[in-house]
Amino acid sequence: MRKSVFRLASIAALAASSLAAHADVFLGALDGKSFYLTSAFGSALSQEAYAVGRGGHLASIHSLAEQTLVSAGVRANATGGSSLAWIGFTDQAVEGTFQWFDGSAVDYTFWSGGEPNDLGGEDYTVVNWGSNGEWNDLDSNYDIQAVYSVDAVPGPAAALPFALMAIKRRRKRA
Ligand SMILES: [Ca+2]
Numbered sequence: 001m002r003k004s005v006f007r008l009a010s011i012a013a014l015a016a017s018s019l020a021a022h023a024d025v026f027l028g029a030l031d032g033k034s035f036y037l038t039s040a041f042g043s044a045l046s047q048e049a050y051a052v053g054r055g056g057h058l059a060s061i062h063s064l065a066e067q068t069l070v071s072a073g074v075r076a077n078a079t080g081g082s083s084l085a086w087i088g089f090t091d092q093a094v095e096g097t098f099q100w101f102d103g104s105a106v107d108y109t110f111w112s113g114g115e116p117n118d119l120g121g122e123d124y125t126v127v128n129w130g131s132n133g134e135w136n137d138l139d140s141n142y143d144i145q146a147v148y149s150v151d152a153v154p155g156p157a158a159a160l161p162f163a164l165m166a167i168k169r170r171r172k173r174a
């Protein structure tokens, strides 16, 4: 019995530590992806590198529902007085041909009027340029927050009941 309690405490501690590992804001899950707003500010390229380190990419957007989740989530949680945030749409490889950092299909866009205009050489994309959350291509060096996504998987909280069941099963067999 003591051993089971100890194991449970270890699992709970592990869950708590992985949840506290970063201060990014969870914006919601949709279409198998979990969207986060970074707590840190940075260029498009540094934010993409950070997202890769988190196991994802700057967010790709494929529907009005995803666009709304991202746009509204940034507006509600941005901390720097601006609601601009990087998403993962870039034409850094071929000027004028935008692709998603995560390699997903380009099947939806939400450009602001007159964008993308590559003004002075702009190859990265922000949301919330327009009043309805429309996109603009900007130079990478704008120091702003970013939205990234990772594949949505059952988290530690979801795994906990299964861990409890496993402990109960072991006790029955003993
Ligand atoms: Ca460009």
Ligand SMILES: [Ca+2]
Residues within 6 Å of the ligand: 115, 116, 117, 118, 119, 122, 136, 137, 138
């Ligand atoms: Ca632009």
